[in-house]
Amino acid sequence: xxxxxxxxxxxxxxxxxxxxxxxxxxxxxxxxxxxxxxxxxxxxxxxxxxxxxxxxxxxxxxxxxxxxxxxxxxxxxxxxxxxxxxxxxxxxxxxxxxxxxxxxxxxxxxxxxxxxxxxxxxxxxxxxxxxxxxxxxxxxxxxxxxxxxxxxxxxxxxxxxxxxxxxxxxxxxxxxxxxxxxxxxxxxxxxxx
Numbered sequence: 373x374x375x376x377x378x379x380x381x382x383x384x385x386x387x388x389x390x391x392x393x394x395x396x397x398x399x400x401x402x403x404x405x406x407x408x409x410x411x412x413x414x415x416x417x418x419x420x421x422x423x424x425x426x427x428x429x430x431x432x433x434x435x436x437x438x439x440x441x442x443x444x445x446x447x448x449x450x451x452x453x454x455x456x457x458x459x460x461x462x463x464x465x466x467x468x469x470x471x472x473x474x475x476x477x478x479x480x481x482x483x484x485x486x487x488x489x490x491x492x493x494x495x496x497x498x499x500x501x502x503x504x505x506x507x508x509x510x511x512x513x514x515x516x517x518x519x520x521x522x523x524x525x526x527x528x529x530x531x532x533x534x535x536x537x538x539x540x541x542x543x544x545x546x547x548x549x550x551x552x553x554x555x556x557x558x559x560x561x562x563x564x565x
Contacts, residue, residue: 446505470516471554475524477534480507482526489522489549491515496525515554523549 412420430438475487485501488494491513501509501524509524521540524532533539533548540549 443506446508449504470514472512473515473552473554474510474512475501475522475534476508476510476536477501477524477526477532478507479509479524479526479532482507482509484527485509486525486528487511487513487522488525489520491520491522496528515552517555519551519553521549521551523547 477485479485485503486496487499487501488496492498499511499513501511504510522534524534526532531547531549534550537550537552540551
C-alpha cells in the first residue's frame with residue numbers, strides 16, 4: 373500500500389514538473405497590460421506637477437507685496453460674507469427654512485475653532501469653523517427660528533463666549549456661552565422672538 377501511494381505521488385510530481393504551453397501572444401498581452409498600468413493619466417501627471425515643490429526667489433519687497441495682496445483678498449472675502457449693515461460677530465439673513473446665521477470669531481493664535489451649541493447637540497467636533505485669514509474664523513449655519521445658546525471651542529479644549537453677542541444667563545455647566553435669537557426680522561441676538 374505504501375508503495376502505491378509513493379508511486380502516485382511521484383507520478384503527480386512528474387506531471388506537475390512538465391512545462392505548460394502558453395498561447396502564442398500571451399507574453400505580448402501581459403507586457404502590454406503592464407506598460408498600460410504603469411502609464412499615469414494626464415490628470416495624475418498634472419496633479420503631480422502642481423504638487424511638486426519648487427524654489428521661488430522672492431525679494432523682501434515682493435514678499436511684502438504678496439502678503440499684503442493675500443491679506444486684502446482675505447479681508448474682502450470676510451467682509452463680503454457678512455451682510456450689509458451688520459457688524460462681524462453674529463449676523464443673519466432671512467431664508468425660507470430658517471435663517472442663515474454667520475458665526476465669526478477672531479482667534480489669531482488658534483489652530484482649530486469649532487462651535488458647540490444646542491443647535492448641534494453641543495458636539496464640539498460637529499461644526500468646525502473655517503480659517504478666513506488674519507486670525508478670523510467663520511461658519512454659516514441655517515437655523516430655524518428660536519433662541520440658541522452656543523460657545524466657541526478653541527483648539528478642542530478652551531471654551532470662549534462670542535464677544536459680539538450677549539452672554540447666556542444661568543449656564544449650568546460653567547462654560548462661557550452666548551445667545552443668538554433667530555426669528556422674523558430679529559437682528560438683536562439677546563432678545564427672544
